[in-house]
Amino acid sequence: MEAITFAEAWSNLVLLGPEIWQACLETALMLGIGLSAAVLLGGPLGVWLYLAQPGQILANRFVAGLLGWLVNLVRSFPFIILMVSLVPLTRLIVGSTIGPVAAAVPLSFAAIPYFARLVEQTLREVPRGVVEAAEAMGASPLQIVFKVLLREARAGLVNALTILTISFLSYSAVAGVVGGGGIGDLAIRYGYYRFQSEVMLAMVLLLVVVVQIIQLGGNYLAARLDKR
Amino acid sequence: MIHLNNVSKRFRHPDGGWFDAVRATTLSIAEGEIFGLIGFSGAGKSTLLRLINLLERPEAGAVLVDGQDLTRLSASELRRARQNIGMVFQQFNLLANRTVAENVAFPLEIAGWNRADIALRVAECLEVVGLTDRAEHYPAQLSGGQKQRVGIARALAPRPKVILADEPTSALDPKTTQSVLQCLADINARFGVTIVLVTHEMGVVRAICQRAALLDGGSVVEVMDVKQGEVQALSSAARDMLEAA
Structure with missing residues (x-):
């Protein structure tokens, strides 16, 4: 491979501009679906997992064991294997196995238990006494969840979502390789298969910047929400 | 009693x-x-x-x-009965992400009071414990004695x-x-x-x-x-x- 000048590299990237933009949109779509599923399904699952622990308000050894086992089961799959094994399900739900929407199915599948575990861990930081005070005041389990647990843990929950987003940004790159599209896919196709290292480099730099922005944004929001 | x-x-x-x-x-x-x-x-x-x-x-x-x-x-009857029994704790157990006024409002929200009544009652209770000027502070900004007085105002709020x-x-x-x-x-x-x-x-x-x-x-x-x-x-x-x- 011959070295190219900076000017040549830049003009290659400019030529790829529309495709890079397209890849960004695909990544955003995959992440958007995956994270929404994680929050909407994994969030409640995490709350339930927490409440079912011994000593909590919905303590149930059987439920806690079953939910914990399920979460661990899905989380123990290497992502690429999860993706391949979910191909039939993906085809059933989306009607296709390629494209960002199809890739979002295994992403969601992986993100739901991941976020559930993060939520459960975060809720453990809420002091037991505060929950007990709410019980003593006659709060119902739903009121305890929304008015006490989620509110008291809100900064930690933002941190959990930040971790989830960054992890799944890189998972989405893996999903891209098997036909999902997105930034990771673009980096592999041009940077690896066509030996255009400048594309690989540019995509990695782009991801570095995006990760920094997500982390800074998450930290800022968590600090604003934390009054402890 | x-x-x-x-x-x-x-x-x-x-x-x-x-x-x-x-x-x-x-x-x-x-x-x-x-x-x-x-x-x-x-x-x-x-x-x-x-x-x-x-x-x-x-x-x-x-x-x-x-x-x-x-x-x-039953569970729901017990919750209603508990609204008639305030509780104050050694470690205060205030909600850290709620202001003083919001902490005192908490049992009233649970009991289903409307906003206007809550605001009036919270002001009364903070007056009783002498913390009217701290209404918009968060618990972390208060001394131990002030926190406990918020705890007392909170217990008092639903007229137990x-x-x-x-x-x-x-x-x-x-x-x-x-x-x-x-x-x-x-x-x-x-x-x-x-x-x-x-x-x-x-x-x-x-x-x-x-x-x-x-x-x-x-x-x-x-x-x-x-x-x-x-x-x-x-x-x-x-x-x-x-x-x-």
Whole structure:
């Protein structure tokens, strides 16, 4: 491979501009679906997992064991294997196995238990006494969840979502390789298969910047929400 | 106002054995009284207090508060009954992400009050405990004594007939202790709220209680009168324990 000048590299990237933009949109779509599923399904699952622990308000050894086992089961799959094994399900739900929407199915599948575990861990930081005070005041389990647990843990929950987003940004790159599209896919196709290292480099730099922005944004929001 | 009828409670040790926290105990607390539960640590005084609002459910016996046997209520009936029983904690247990005013509003939100009534009642209660100027602060910005006064305002907000106070001054210095006790005594005098107070300090009993039960090993040794700041123990067992304390 011959070295190219900076000017040549830049003009290659400019030529790829529309495709890079397209890849960004695909990544955003995959992440958007995956994270929404994680929050909407994994969030409640995490709350339930927490409440079912011994000593909590919905303590149930059987439920806690079953939910914990399920979460661990899905989380123990290497992502690429999860993706391949979910191909039939993906085809059933989306009607296709390629494209960002199809890739979002295994992403969601992986993100739901991941976020559930993060939520459960975060809720453990809420002091037991505060929950007990709410019980003593006659709060119902739903009121305890929304008015006490989620509110008291809100900064930690933002941190959990930040971790989830960054992890799944890189998972989405893996999903891209098997036909999902997105930034990771673009980096592999041009940077690896066509030996255009400048594309690989540019995509990695782009991801570095995006990760920094997500982390800074998450930290800022968590600090604003934390009054402890 | 409160009748504990033969209540008992035991806990399981991690090693499988049982610990009798409260042995069959009968106790009556009159309306408008400030009643102390005193004893060494492990005597069962906190457990006994927590039996009154069923934070601990007794193995046997009846818990009557304001004529209602709490042990016979359904979960939702018990929640409604608890709105009539305020509670104050040693560690305050305020909601850290809510302002002082929002903390006091919390039991009212739970009880389904409307916004306008909540705002009025919160202002009243903060006035009673002298924290009107701290309404928009967060608990982390307050001193220990101020936090406990927020805890008292919160307990008072739903106009309860009973307030249970679990070691309310044990995390506070002596001077702050006096102001918090004064605050409780005020509330008792102004609103006729029955107060049950757990403490390990005789000074607290002498300062504000009219009667106090001395507990040891999960049983009541004696229910003592407090007159002119002096605890009147009749039994020798009680006198021996008070000497030791």
